Amino acid sequence: MPLRDWTFEKLFKNAFVYNILWEDTEVDERFLGVDEDSSVLCISAAGCGVANHLARNPRRVDAVDINPHHLALAALKASAARYLESHEELYSLFGLGRHPNPERVVRRLVAPLPRWIRAYWKLRWRMFEKSMVQEGLTAQMLKGVRAITHTDAEWLRRRIGETVADRKRAIEVAFGAASEKPWIRAALNSPLNLIALGVNFSQRDRILSTEQTDLVTFLISHLKRVAETDLERNWFAWYAIAGHFNHDRPDAVPPYLRECHHRESKRATTTISYTNGNLFDTLRRAGPDTWTHYTLCDAVDWMPHPVQQELLDQIVRTSKEGARVLYRTVEDDSLVERHGMERHLKLDVDASQIASELDRTRQYRRVNFYTVAH
Numbered sequence: 001m002p003l004r005d006w007t008f009e010k011l012f013k014n015a016f017v018y019n020i021l022w023e024d025t026e027v028d029e030r031f032l033g034v035d036e037d038s039s040v041l042c043i044s045a046a047g048c049g050v051a052n053h054l055a056r057n058p059r060r061v062d063a064v065d066i067n068p069h070h071l072a073l074a075a076l077k078a079s080a081a082r083y084l085e086s087h088e089e090l091y092s093l094f095g096l097g098r099h100p101n102p103e104r105v106v107r108r109l110v111a112p113l114p115r116w117i118r119a120y121w122k123l124r125w126r127m128f129e130k131s132m133v134q135e136g137l138t139a140q141m142l143k144g145v146r147a148i149t150h151t152d153a154e155w156l157r158r159r160i161g162e163t164v165a166d167r168k169r170a171i172e173v174a175f176g177a178a179s180e181k182p183w184i185r186a187a188l189n190s191p192l193n194l195i196a197l198g199v200n201f202s203q204r205d206r207i208l209s210t211e212q213t214d215l216v217t218f219l220i221s222h223l224k225r226v227a228e229t230d231l232e233r234n235w236f237a238w239y240a241i242a243g244h245f246n247h248d249r250p251d252a253v254p255p256y257l258r259e260c261h262h263r264e265s266k267r268a269t270t271t272i273s274y275t276n277g278n279l280f281d282t283l284r285r286a287g288p289d290t291w292t293h294y295t296l297c298d299a300v301d302w303m304p305h306p307v308q309q310e311l312l313d314q315i316v317r318t319s320k321e322g323a324r325v326l327y328r329t330v331e332d333d334s335l336v337e338r339h340g341m342e343r344h345l346k347l348d349v350d351a352s353q354i355a356s357e358l359d360r361t362r363q364y365r366r367v368n369f370y371t372v373a374h
């Protein structure tokens with residue numbers, strides 16, 4: 001691994017970066033096909049995906065992350081989705097980010113979890129006193145962006161009724177001028193901002209070579225792509241521009257927070273494990289025929305080529321026949337083809353195409369689903 005990515009990882013894994021998963025789990029659920037016979041290996045990130053799987057009641061979920069903050073949050077979300085009787089209470093904790101009695105509810109939710117997660121939340125339950133939604137480097141960075149660009153929930157509400165062309169003009173006005181200022185450009189290009197974005201140096205280079213542009217221009221064009229989505233329901237747009245979800249719509253939140261999902265999640269009998277460490281340690285320890293599903297976020301973009309090759313080899317080695325693999329990437333070309341693995345990992349062309357078009361984060365060029373053939 002290049003030294004700059006090694007340093008990035010050291011800093012990243014000790015920081016509370018995200019409090020939501022910046023990936024469209026509604027799209028994932030549609031194409032993954034998780035069911036009661038499934039065993040899922042996933043990179044947890046902030047855990048909206050881990051919590052989401054519970055509604056399908058898979059046999060097991062093995063959640064892994066190098067970042068203990070993200071994994072502990074994922075564990076709390078999954079416990080809340082499963083053990084809270086009241087949907088109102090679940091929504092209060094993770095929709096609004098606060099709870100009238102956070103110490104009591106957090107203590108109850110972590111009781112069945114591993115000791116290190118209990119110890120983590122014993123020190124951190126206070127983040128639900130004011131709002132967990134404001135916690136983390138990404139939330140802080142977005143708060144700064146809102147202050148500089150004078151954008152907020154009202155600004156976003158005005159965009160909902162507009163044409164896409166008008167929305168893009170409004171983005172130019174609010175963000176274009178600000179992004180010309182040298183100190184803002186310097187801040188956006190800084191390594192601290194890369195950490196807040198969750199983009200390491202390798203992934204940044206992949207973005208820049210695919211988009212043939214600089215990072216600031218890419219960020220503005222990304223906002224314009226978000227403007228093409230259903231802004232009333234796009235919970236990523238709300239989180240970024242308003243600083244909270246759109247509470248007027250029950251379906252403008254990650255699926256695990258919706259009442260119909262919660263009803264199913266409460267019945268789940270899934271065994272969930274949480275491993276704070278590198279995905280490769282978990283893969284190398286596992287035997288053949290272990291998992292039916294792999295959800296990798298966009299971690300593949302963080303990896304140098306030889307590491308990507310090992311990842312694909314390990315997935316083929318540890319998977320059941322017909323396993324499904326999901327990853328996101330900022331690149332257009334196929335990771336699997338690049339590594340000559342097409343015989344064992346078959347791209348689901350239609351699902352990947354539709355998912356890439358539907359993903360409302362608009363952060364990735366591709367949302368790819370593969371099926372393993374041994």
Ligand SMILES: C[S@@+](CC[C@H](N)C(=O)[O-])C[C@H]1O[C@@H](n2cnc3c(N)ncnc32)[C@H](O)[C@@H]1O
Nearest residue numbers: 021022023045065066067070198278279298299
């Ligand atoms: C790749 S990051 C990017 C952001 C992601 N798209 C999101 O929306 O949250 C997601 C998560 O992957 C974790 N991660 C990256 N590489 C990993 C690895 N090799 N093993 C385990 N976790 C990893 C990070 O700690 C982070 O929590």
